[in-house]
Amino acid sequence: MKILVLTAHPDLNKSRINRSWFEAFAETDDITVLDLTRVGGPTMSFNVEEQQQLLLSHDRIVFQFPFYWYSAPPVLKAWQDQVLTYGFAYGPGGKKLVGRELVLAISTGGPEDSYHA
Numbered sequence: 001m002k003i004l005v006l007t008a009h010p011d012l013n014k015s016r017i018n019r020s021w022f023e024a025f026a027e028t029d030d031i032t033v034l035d036l037t038r039v040g041g042p043t044m045s046f047n048v049e050e051q052q053q054l055l056l057s058h059d060r061i062v063f064q065f066p067f068y069w070y071s072a073p074p075v076l077k078a079w080q081d082q083v084l085t086y087g088f089a090y091g092p093g094g095k096k097l098v099g100r101e102l103v104l105a106i107s108t109g110g111p112e113d114s115y116h117a
């Protein structure tokens with residue numbers, strides 16, 4: 001199985017958890033790992049065709065990020081808005097990702113009891 005990990009951390013140099021995951025993934029066969037902050041640059045702009053081809057050539061897509069205000073850092077939203085386009089991920093003909101697995105790998109800082117009912 002080919003795995004694509006999209007790492008969405010604003011600054012991996014200042015990260016403890018996501019950087020260690022990123023480095024471990026980078027050393028693992030069959031895993032492609034992208035630092036979205038580096039790829040998108042300061043304007044968070046993505047080459048849509050290139051990103052879509054990457055999605056199509058992998059079986060499992062992993063969104064890896066630190067939990068920020070019960071959500072994801074903005075670079076992941078920018079990537080989603082630009083890459084998951086009409087006719088590709090939704091709308092007529094937009095079933096290109098059907099059959100792929102989606103995994104969320106999320107680090108948190110809150111204590112365990114923040115995540116109880």
Ligand SMILES: Cc1cc2nc3c(=O)[nH]c(=O)nc-3n(C[C@H](O)[C@H](O)[C@H](O)COP(=O)(O)O)c2cc1C
Nearest residue numbers: 015016017018019066067068069070107108109110
């Ligand atoms: C802006 C911001 C918002 C955060 N919001 C949450 C949150 O809602 N829940 C939580 O458990 N931790 C929250 N945290 C803590 C981060 O999830 C935690 O620092 C991060 O997962 C650690 O990973 P890292 O070492 O890769 O940076 C927040 C941290 C920041 C900077």
